[in-house]
Amino acid sequence: MTRKTFITRRTLLSTGAAASAMTLAAPGILRAQSFPERNISVYIPTREGGGADRNFRAFTSVWKEKLGTDFEPGFYPGASGRVGYEIYMGKAEPDCYSLIFGNMGPEVLNWAMQEPTFDINDYFYFGRVDVDPSCLFVGAESPFQTMDAIIEEAQKRTMTVGTSRMAHPASIGLLALGEKTGASFNLIPLSGGKNTVAGAVTGEVDFSVLTSGSVVAAGDAVKTLLVFGENRVGERLDNAPGINEAFDMNLPEMLSARAFGIHRAAAEQYPDRYARLQETFAASFEDPALLEAYVATGGAPEYLSYGGVEECAQFMKDMLELGAKYKPLLTGA
Template sequence: MPPITRRRTIALAAASLAPALASPALAPSAFAQGRFPDRPIRLVIPWPAGGSADAQLRSMGEIASRALGQPVVLENKPGAGGTLGPMTVAQQSRPDGYTLTQMHLSVLRRPWMMKAPLWDPVRDFTHIIGLTGWLFGTAVKADSRFATWQEMIAYARANPGKLTYSTSGIGTSNHLAMETLLEMEKVEITHVPFRGSNEGVTAALAGQVDMVSDSSAWAPFVEAGSMRALSVWTAERAARFPTVPTLKELGYDMEVTSPYGVSGPKGMDEGVVQVLHDAFKAALFDPENERIRGQFDMPLVYRNTEDYRDFVARRVDYEKMMVKRLNLTLDG
């Protein structure tokens, strides 16, 4: 693979995570103390309010509250690339089931981007349930020279380094996926990272980058006719874009949805985990939550507790490999 200028050292506000992970004393079984839950449950969202994950989890929490008999209260705690919230839960919360967090791929990836990992994604959490992910894809301006993904790849092969693509940041799932695709094709396209997918879409519409490779912030512009989607990265074609091929249809054995779930501190009682899993699963499949996921093009990626823990362990191995391959490092 040709040298990649985007393999640059990344700045991260990791200072806030510097204290070594604490090991909260294990609480007695919630069932030994009475019915679980007997007070509100706090679900920490590591992003600002108003995004797709916030909306999906807020809906799920409201629905799950009915079965649990207690409110599920969302707390937005953004920072440190989406890892501050989960780390706060791991470091400062008792494993009694009353403090949970969204678990996403950056939490699995970022320890291996540090010289000295501050947490272990497998050992330092109790993983409960896998939920959903995002619709990712590649889109260009409507007047782009490229009508298809294949035309774009052919041009990139004939013109190394002349094309650019945007993502929502170095080391994100979509960045790693694009690097994998380019490596498969043995082509060089310059990566231009932004702080979020909306900024990348704006840059593509302004002609500052040739295409955007990110979550579906581009979708409304494709529907409006100002952008053209070249690929989607889900297992099946997106219902909103039935003519746009998947990566598998384009010849790549890949599916990229950046799936996330819900986890708690390490050492949680397995009976409590079962109660939470069952309530969240019922909420996930509730028609109202399905409506919210459809609104944001979020594919269903349900995994039960055992399968989700297995997924996390296997995904950590993959993230370690990709971080090493792309030489992704963090300062601080």
């Protein structure tokens, strides 16, 4: 925790020499008071107009009022997010004026599939905005309307399963389910949430797995049978149970969890700047305007969820470990 020094009017007026000595002894105090002096650049490793962009704009519309400056996004889609991270780590200055805003689940799984050119310990996430658990769902007209029916069928033959991309938390959830039950599944990457929903609805695949926000948006066209985490929205996911409850497992939540990250060097070299980013980020969750902005972009209010360094680090650790475990089955990533 950063200790703050308060300089009173009496202290400042006592002598010019004392004031000068204070300035020389604690330059970090002055840096914290003046930071930020310009806008914050944010690297977003997906396309403009997508879910991350909408989430970013909703959150920063409130955060900028707390921090006292604006945020300038740059979009770097490609290679399932790898391009954006490579550019951020390779070109952005580690001075707390540059952040990355990513989807921790699938993007961290990238590093388990193939190591990046940078050391993954050279950046970390410090501020989680939301949590969107993955789920398993069928089309409304599917012959498989219960998990019992799916498990029974998948123990007889290999069922085809749509996923937005191979290296995804939803894919991990399905593979863990197959390992637990002896069911056989063949993941089919359908390139994006809309196609993954359509695959289940049209019968192109037997069923699909995806983050639940997109499934809620599909409405009555689909039916959710299982959540790879906590069902925070109840009936909007057909009151589907969580995998741990239904199958006596201990799987970490398989989430789409968007978060702000920063160079480790920036946090270490400019601790006062970093502390101000942390403090104002957390303060944004106390403002009712944040929930309004988040819901206005289509986010479920139950998914807006503050997470700090420890929560983000634990989730990143879980994704790396599970990614390594299931890497042989995710070689199409």
